[in-house]
Every structure is written in C-alpha cells, then in structure tokens.
C-alpha cells in the first residue's frame with residue numbers, strides 16, 4: 538500500500554493586526570490604545586486553511602518570516618519534526634528570555650505555538666474532528682472563564698484613546714468608564730458579570746499601593762457575597778512582607794493569590810506563610826522551571842498559556858507534571874481576539890479537571906477577525922466548538938481592516954512603560970514597588 542504523506546504546508550500568511558484596547562493599568566504601566574496580535578494562516582497543498590493567533594511584536598513577526606521557508610513543504614501531521622526544525626534554527630530559550638514584564642517575550646514558544654495550533658486546525662479539518670478530540674477528547678461542553686477587572690483610566694482605546702463614545706451603552710459604556718476607586722471597580726465588575734455571566738472575578742493589581750487594592754477586593758466581596766470566588770494579581774510587585782501581611786488579611790476571601798512576589802524563592806516563602814493557594818504565570822512559565830518549582834514549593838497553581846508553553850499539546854503535557862507534583866492547572870491570558878479564545882476553549886475542554894475558571898481579556902476587546910463576529914459567552918462560559926478543527930473561520934475583510942489599523946497606529950511592540958510615560962513622564966519600571 539502506498540504510504541500517504543501530507544497534507545503539506547504550501548503557504549504561510551503572517552498578518553499583524555491592531556485591535557482597540559482601553560487604557561488599562563498594570564504593574565508595568567499602561568496599555569496602548571491598540572493591542573497587537575499576529576494572525577498566522579497555513580494553507581496546505583490541497584487548499585486547507587489552518588489558523589492561529591499569537592501576541593504580536595515586530596521581533597516575533599520577523600522570526601515567523603524567518604521560520605517560513607523552513608516550514609514550507611512540511612507535512613502538517615509531523616509536529617515533532619517541525620518543532621525540532623524550529624529548535625535547531627532558533628535554539629532553546631532560557632527563563633531569562635521571558636523578561637521581567639507581565640508579558641512573555643520568548644520567540645520559540647510563540648512561533649511553535651502559532652504553527653502547532655494552525656496545524657491542529659488543519660488536522661481537525663482533515664479527519665473531521667474538533668481540535669479538542671486531537672488533544673484526547675472533550676471532558677466538558679462549556680469552558681468557564683472569570684471576569685478580569687482592570688484599574689483603568691477613562692477611555693475607550695483605539696482612536697478614542699482617553700475619550701469615550703457618548704452613544705455606547707451596557708458593557709460597552711462600562712468598558713470605557715474610569716475604574717480607579719473600589720466603587721468604580723465594583724461597578725466595572727457588575728457590568729462585566731451582567732454582560733458575560735462570569736461567576737468568578739480576578740482583579741489585576743500591582744497598580745496602586747496594596748491597601749487600596751485590598752480594599753477593592755473587600756468591596757467586591759461585599760458586593761458579590763461569598764459564592765463568587767475572588768483573585769488578585771499584583772504581577773510580582775509586592776515585597777515578601779507585604780504579600781504576607783495583605784495575604785493574611787485576604788485569607789478568608791481569596792480563591793487564590795496570583796504572583797504576589799517575584800521569583801520562585803520569594804513565592805515559596807509567601808506560600809509557607811499563607812493558607813491561600815498561590816498561582817503563577819510569572820515564576821513557573823516553562824518546563825525548565827519545573828524542577829525548582831517542585832524543590833522550592835513556589836506555587837499551588839500553574840496558569841498555563843499555550844502561547845508561552847509552546848502550544849496545546851505542550852500544555853496537555855503540563856497536565857501530567859501538575860498531576861504528578863500536586864499542582865493545580867488553570868489558564869493565563871493577554872489581550873486577544875477569537876482565534877486564541879477558540880484555542881483556549883479546546884484546551885480547556887480537554888483538561889481532565891477544571892477547578893478554576895480561566896482568565897480572558899476578551900471582554901476588553903471589541904473587534905474580531907472571525908466570520909460571525911464576537912464569540913458568545915453563556916453564564917461566563919464558552920461552548921466548545923463541534924465543527925472540525927478550531928471551528929472558526931477567518932473574516933478576511935475584518936483581517937484587512939485590523940491590519941490597516943496595525944500599519945496606521947505605528948506600534949510595533951507592546952511597551953506599557955513607554956505608554957505610561959506619555960501620561961506620567963517620570964514613571965519608572967520597578968521589579969518590586971511595595
């Protein structure tokens with residue numbers, strides 16, 4: 538019998554896009570009026586298209602262009618070989634390549650995740666199965682997400698930047714409102730939960746001095762009651778003593794405390810002092826970090842992210858590590874549109890257990906690159922697509938429009954520090970602030 542090879546990659550399209558993003562605040566500074574993503578489309582020799590989305594920077598886009606000739610002609614089922622080719626070309630990256638910002642700057646993991654997700658999308662179409670089935674099968678029909686609150690300046694982002702659209706209503710109006718005080722954070726939470734049905738809440742912290750942020754957590758508890766799990770994420774900006782002091786104060790109200798301090802050693806120290814579980818997307822972010830994580834006991838929950846862990850299958854491998862060493866597993870996010878969300882939903886559906894609702898920035902974005910527009914949430918969850926592959930289709934006009942935004946906005950990388958300096962000229966990036 539003739540051995541079947543292929544389908545093979547014939548074309549690889551790399552399209553950077555810029556989507557409107559409101560002036561959200563974080564430990565590093567401020568979100569720019571546009572968030573950058575890169576959409577990758579692989580097309581096979583038999584005309585099947587596979588999609589993926591990754592955080593966009595000109596450096597990662599350049600690396601994708603560099604990878605393209607190495608990938609053309611490759612069989613989309615041979616992911617092990619494809620990964621090896623990319624590793625040989627780009628070399629492995631150490632923890633240091635992640636960088637100290639709340640987002641991850643490594644190239645190889647991003648590129649392989651882009652290629653892997655698009656190949657899985659194609660594989661699903663070839664075999665007539667959703668991606669979740671290629672990850673071992675569906676454990677749930679809906680994947681729950683958590684409300685992700687941000688301190689923010691008034692403004693809608695995009696051309697409106699710090700301005701607001703007077704005709705906006707519902708969540709669109711709340712999305713552009715100022716969110717600086719505990720009361721405004723509660724208002725933001727109510728509007729977001731009402732629109733999307735979220736049943737747990739995360740507050741991005743590390744913006745104001747801890748007292749103010751802890752007060753916001755207690756205001757949320759008062760407004761939502763004990764049945765809505767709460768989390769806060771200061772993105773490693775607190776000192777160990779600060780984390781222990783406020784961690785103890787919040788012990789009765791937090792589901793978990795995310796990255797209160799920087800590095801595995803400090804996390805382990807805080808973990809020993811608190812009853813609240815600690816979660817991370819900053820100190821244990823690759824397989825290379827696992828031995829120290831286990832030796833030190835730096836966290837209880839790893840917030841995986843297929844863009845940073847090198848794809849969906851790598852994230853499934855992380856399941857075994859977490860099961861073996863008693864770590865919980867949930868998911869981190871960054872500003873994104875629907876292709877990343879669909880990939881997260883397939884992965885979330887395949888995880889053996891899902892004790893924590895996943896993070897998503899999706900409510901903060903308003904544009905989409907998909908036919909059918911924005912993905913719907915029901916009671917805070919997204920239904921797992923049943924169609925072959927990722928179950929999403931590219932809206933080429935929307936893609937072209939958002940690519941035009943990318944060209945005209947002039948941004949080439951995420952730099953929240955630079956954005957913050959436009960508002961607070963003497964703003965400094967700090968590894969530890971309080």
Ligand SMILES: O=C([O-])[C@@H](O)[C@@H](O)[C@H](O)[C@@H](O)C(=O)[O-]
Pocket residue numbers: 561562563564639640741770772818869870871872898
């Ligand atoms: O979007 C942001 O500002 C967040 O701070 C993001 O960059 C982080 O990566 C993230 O969501 C987190 O959980 O640390």
Ligand SMILES: [Mg+2]
Pocket residue numbers: 770772795796817818819869
């Ligand atoms: Mg985090």
